Amino acid sequence: MVVGEQEKTLPVEATLSVLRAVGESTRLRLIALLAESELTVKDATAILGQSQPRISRHLKLLTEAGVILRFPEGSWVYYRLSDSPSGELARDLVARMSLEDPVLASDKARFDGLRRAKAKEAAEYFAKKAKTWDQERTLHAADTDVEAAVLSAIGDRPLQSYLDLGTGTGRLLELLKDHYVSGLGIDASHDMLSVARAKLAEAGVSKAQVRHGDIYALNVPPRSYDLVTIHQVLHFLDDPARALAEAARALRPGGRLVIIDFAPHSLEFLREEHAHRRLGFSHDQMERWLEALELDLEQVTDLAPQDSSDTKLTVTLWLAKDRRIVTDVPAANPTREVA
Template sequence: MTAALDIFRALADATRLRVLALLRSMELSVGELAQVLGQSQPRVSRHVKILCDAGLAERRKEGSWVFVALGAEAQVAPVLAALDAWCHGEPDHWAVADAARLAAVRADRAVAAAEWFEAHASDWDAIRSLHVAEEQVEAAMARVVGQAALGTIIDIGTGTGRMLELFAPQAARALGIDRSSEMLRLARAKLDHQANAELRQADLYALPLRDEDADLAILHHVLHFAQQPGAAIREAARVLRGGGRLLIADFAPHDREDLRSRDAHTRLGFSDDQMLGWFEAAGLAPAQVETLEGGELTVKLWLARKASATLKEVKAA
């Protein structure tokens, strides 16, 4: 009864109902909520706290920003179903106004993303010009992953969210993590219409998932930035279910030292022996290796699979 009372008290305010409706559309920062609602950030923060205390919303800090999303589905779904059942007819004037302001927020995100890409386009183009076209890399990754439903996927070091954009339509849940709050804001601009995509600020060595919670993990052009690639692979393996897959796209060994000094590449590519050794140490079995030549740098795809519980028991016996 206490939980029910908290929920009904949280909903007994027009502003908080508006916040809940907005969060159904997309994850928003407190500042963006204030912009849409036309209220001060402190006032909006108080409303958000009440919703969070009732389990209807959750807050995530990213740098100096605080983002708000719907709470756990088990808590929120019955509430949203009841609200849908009770609401009939045309939306009220607040809903219409909020939808218009929400469109403005989306437009602001798109403009910010476009400005960032324009400022950094030369850096991206310089690296991309060294290897096979990214479209070919993505097509090869899609072939390796296959067309079947993917369950829960996690894109580690999601950057601008391109891997989520590519694979989220096949997934029940798609989570992208990145340490950079700036990158996550860019990803949000790209993914705000992808309902099953979530973004969180986190470290690749401490993923925000429980053990055996994911079906596919992706490291796309991320591992060459890692100080401890083996540890990153072990952490990815931890969150995979039995039979789950890890897909890594990165460079074969090369001697472009300028990428280390100019672009902060910690590792100048990886050999198959290195990668397979890390897989073995993480309890992963190699499943497929592809080589994509073309240009000065060679791109490699390494796919590994985590042993199922049944297979582990057989081996142990």
């Protein structure tokens, strides 16, 4: 998709509005931080050492100028630089600021300390859940084999935008970081989102964000993503077909959907001990769902465990493509908020 010059530039009044919004020391420090990562008011208060009302006021002015976006998540709100021309102008200003400036250097040091503290919290949470996850991992093919299959399925085709549903720890956002320009992970668990943010920050993945959301009612623009993935999520859902319909709605014409889940099995204890709602999915069932959504099934890969006993699980990867014809009509910006 080629974006027209008129979509990259700002009229004079809008340019002046952005310059007025960032033309204050606290707000300039805020955009320097937001150019690196998203923040909450609490984060910004701790880093800049200012009161919450004052930080909130500065963030409000930047939001009104279109420089940053706000994303409510429960009782918290996350802020990040917009991908609009206003946000890009702010990024250009940050790129020309000296990182050796004492004020900016101090902000960066406090920001790094905050990140380390969050990473520690995430690691502690992850450790509590690890026993359950490790037990399930022993039942199926190695994660490295599954990830290799994902990389093989998507190939080397560049992606402008990527959406990961049920992102969990954000592992796929990290795995595919060299393939997309902009990534977004959606998950219903606030705890898992905290883990994902910490892990993405630790891995240096700044072009992906994670958001709280409902897989049955995605708050993203339709026809916006080149690739959508659903990794080991459908078996937890009462209505997998509905989730697939939401995923298909998010695909651009010609976009691809990758689903990774279990083949049919009879391990009933997974319902009782691991909250599985479905005991796997057959090739035929998945093909029927995808056909109903006008998605063409292009590839099916079964990954059997090395021990193929009745107590082991086969992981299946399905690759489907939106059959709509690609046009030059620009798709919606996947990073903007949808009411």
